[in-house]
Amino acid sequence: MAVNAVSSSVDIAVSGLRAQSRRMNVIAENLANAHTTRTTGGGAYRRKEVVLDTAGDDPTGVRIETIRTDNETPLKRVRMPGHPDADGDGFVTLPNVSIPTEMMNLVVASRAYQANAAVLKRYQQSVDTALELLR
Numbered sequence: 001m002a003v004n005a006v007s008s009s010v011d012i013a014v015s016g017l018r019a020q021s022r023r024m025n026v027i028a029e030n031l032a033n034a035h036t037t038r039t040t041g042g043g044a045y046r047r048k049e050v051v052l053d054t055a056g057d058d059p060t061g062v063r064i065e066t067i068r069t070d071n072e073t074p075l076k077r078v079r080m081p082g083h084p085d086a087d088g089d090g091f092v093t094l095p096n097v098s099i100p101t102e103m104m105n106l107v108v109a110s111r112a113y114q115a116n117a118a119v120l121k122r123y124q125q126s127v128d129t130a131l132e133l134l135r
Contacts, residue, residue, distance in 0.1 A: 033045040
């Protein structure tokens with residue numbers, strides 16, 4: 001195995017760890033703001049999602065291309081006449097965050113993180129075994 005291939009596999013796993021960690025943070029932000037009806041920018045919170053891309057032409061990992069705000073999914077309107085943010089008809093505009101969808105995305109990101117961590121663990125075990133054989 002070439003040295004470049006080893007460092008490349010480690011780089012790929014590390015980039016995957018970073019990307020999935022960021023995804024989990026954004027999902028946690030979405031979940032925390034699932035009922036936020038008023039933001040500093042005005043209006044209800046809008047769901048965010050991490051857009052991933054390959055890290056260049058050579059497949060050496062993944063990078064975070066952008067964190068985009070979901071402006072396509074409509075906000076929910078719920079009748080809550082006593083709410084401080086209710087309009088004249090008693091409707092409140094709620095975020096476009098679906099808790100079940102976010103929880104599913106969180107599980108997927110968590111499993112991907114675990115898979116990348118397992119790659120690093122296996123690499124460390126193979127290095128330890130190689131060093132033991134050289135003694």
